[in-house]
Amino acid sequence: MWIVTYARKLEEMPSNVEIKAAVHNPTFLKQRAEELSKSAGTLIRQQDTFFNVQKGRLKLRHLMNGSGQLIFYERPDVDGPKLSNYSISGTEDPDGLARVLSDALGVKGAVKKERRLYMVGQTRVHLDNVEGLGHFMELEVVMKEGQSTEEGEAIAHKLMEELGVKKEDLIVGAYMDLLLADKKG
Template identity: 70%
Template sequence: MPSNVEIKARVSDVAKFAEKAAQLSQSEGTIIRQHDTFFNCTSGRLKLRDFMNGSGQLIFYERPDTDGPKLSRYSISPTTDPQSLKTVLSDALGVKGEVKKERRLFLIGQTRVHLDTVEGLGHYMELEVVMRQEQTVEEGQQVSFYDPL
């Protein structure tokens, strides 16, 4: 199962964070609109990510509820009909919650830097180190701390 190391935090100065991320990535970032629906499941987490353009992803992942860097293992299945899939999964499992956000994605080396504006919650950042198969969790954590954000 693919994995990544993630760090999430609230962002107080969005402009400063975006400026630094743009400088390090040498890009203005990519805007991605997302509507995530989380479903009840007995182990891990299951969400449907609707990109609001007729495409989406069904994502199952396991990640501890702890502070600091954490390992996330995941499986992803693309869909071209997220609305229909949402109806079926809602009927079968029940909806646990929904999150709407606008994500600005910057790529810096092995790290995906997300600047999220979450509807009703505010601004957050996520550093997501996409692990190579041979890498350890410790190496992923070192990469996430090395990136100067």
Template identity: 65%
Template sequence: MPSNVEVKAVVSNPEDFAGVAAQLSQSEGAIIRQHDTFFHCSQGRLKLRDFMDGTGQLIFYERPDSDGPKLSRYSISPTSDPSSLRMVLSDALGVKGEVRKERRLFLVGQTRIHLDSVEGLGHYMELEVVMRPEQTVEEGQQVAHGLMEQLGVSEESLVTGAYMDLILKGVKET
């Protein structure tokens, strides 16, 4: 199963963060609109990501709920009909909740830097260090820590869990 090391944090100044991420990636980043529907499942998390253009991905992942860099294992299946798949999964499993966001994606080496504007929550960043088969979790964590430092992400701004967890807890916009 593919894996990555992930970090999530609150971003207090999205313009400054985007500027540093753009410098690191030498790009302005790609804008991606996403509507994620989370379904009840017995282990891990199952979500359908709708890209709002007729395409989507069914994603299953397992990741500890802790702050700082952590290993996430995932499986992804593309779909060309996310709305009918959402109906089937909703009937079969029930909907846990939904997350709508606009994501600005920057690529730096093996890392995907996301600047997310999440409806009802505010601005966050995610780092996804895509692990190579020969890499250890510790090596992925070192990459994440190095980028956190370059991006000015403090330990105090780190967040545990998924956006869905924050919404279910009633966390308000930052």
């Protein structure tokens, strides 16, 4: 019975199709995102603490209002659009939760970023300034029930074109991976 319940929960995990790219001209990309979203976007400051886990990624996001979100996600480390499955749980005590997770799992590292969020249809467009790395853009096509991965990928490709994102600017992995690779290099 437990296995059936667990399998059902995995199938119900929300998903999105994501891409991440380096940004060489943040002013141009901001202008295009504002035009496409018909908004000035929303400024968000975040710190994500990543924990050591055997599969996927587990991070605790500290938000500007003092709350937090524990986020688990799995996605392949490839460039271009990729399906990401995730689950999120809110917390009003991110510092306490960070201590418990740190004691239990160990900390992999932390990512601090200033993010501007734009909504374009069913896609979250993030323009990120990541401390220690620079400027990046993420697209997250939030999948609707019954929508295929191919449809999400088509939306991501179209938005990449509209935003002027080139294939050679696409990056693999999470910001945490880039920071850790930078420390090794």
